[in-house]
Amino acid sequence: EAGVAQSPRYKIIEKRQSVAFWCNPISGHATLYWYQQILGQGPKLLIQFQNNGVVDDSQLPKDRFSAERLKGVDSTLKIQPAKLEDSAVYLCASSRSGGPYEQYFGPGTRLTVT
Amino acid sequence: RKEVEQDPGPFNVPEGATVAFNCTYSNSASQSFFWYRQDCRKEPKLLMSVYSSGNEDGRFTAQLNRASQYISLLIRDSKLSDSATYLCVVNNNNDMRFGAGTRLTVKP
Numbered sequence: 001e002a003g004v005a006q007s008p009r010y011k012i013i014e015k016r017q018s019v020a021f022w023c024n025p026i027s028g029h030a031t032l033y034w035y036q037q038i039l040g041q042g043p044k045l046l047i048q049f050q051n052n053g054v055v056d057d058s059q060l061p062k063d064r065f066s067a068e069r070l071k072g073v074d075s076t077l078k079i080q081p082a083k084l085e086d087s088a089v090y091l092c093a094s095s096r097s098g099g100p101y102e103q104y105f106g107p108g109t110r111l112t113v114t
Numbered sequence: 115r116k117e118v119e120q121d122p123g124p125f126n127v128p129e130g131a132t133v134a135f136n137c138t139y140s141n142s143a144s145q146s147f148f149w150y151r152q153d154c155r156k157e158p159k160l161l162m163s164v165y166s167s168g169n170e171d172g173r174f175t176a177q178l179n180r181a182s183q184y185i186s187l188l189i190r191d192s193k194l195s196d197s198a199t200y201l202c203v204v205n206n207n208n209d210m211r212f213g214a215g216t217r218l219t220v221k222p
Binding site: 033040041042045055056091103105106107108 | 148
């Protein structure tokens with residue numbers, strides 16, 4: 001079974017630029033999560049989708065972050081404009097619906113904002 | 115108070131040692147609990163779920179104390195390969211909250 005795929009793996013941008021991350025969850029997993037993990041901290045949930053609907057985006061900085069999951073499969077997370085404090089690893093995870101079930105994480109995208 | 119708190123460590127132990135981590139949570143309505151393991155520069159992976167009655171998986175034992183709102187992870191006979199960060203996860207209505215993790219280094 002293929003795992004959660006993410007791209008790109010690394011991204012370096014300057015502050016005020018835009019960036020987008022892509023995630024493809026495990027086939028059949030209805031629930032998709034985006035986390036931000038700053039060095040030395042645990043993952044912080046940014047947004048949770050159930051199919052293509054948003055379940056929880058209470059910790060998403062909506063003035064600069066946006067996410068979508070069209071057709072309930074792939075998802076993109078965008079930051080516009082980026083700030084220095086957005087430097088982190090962005091992790092995508094998926095799980096079966098009706099949980100809480102085990103979350104399977106992708107390898108993450110390491111973002112550096114200079 | 116943070117929702118999920120862990121001692122960041124690091125815990126440095128010799129091979130064969132027994133080591134225990136605690137994790138406290140603030141929301142008494144939390145329903146389910148997990149331990150995840152994260153290797154350096156890797157993604158988190160589920161180590162074990164934590165059941166009310168406590169559960170064991172080989173050298174690993176997890177326990178839940180609802181009255182005191184903490185969960186624990188005990189590792190017996192530590193191996194070099196156990197070196198990692200151990201993340202406590204607390205769930206309330208499918209809202210999963212991660213602790214900052216406890217770093218363990220097992221030395222020869």
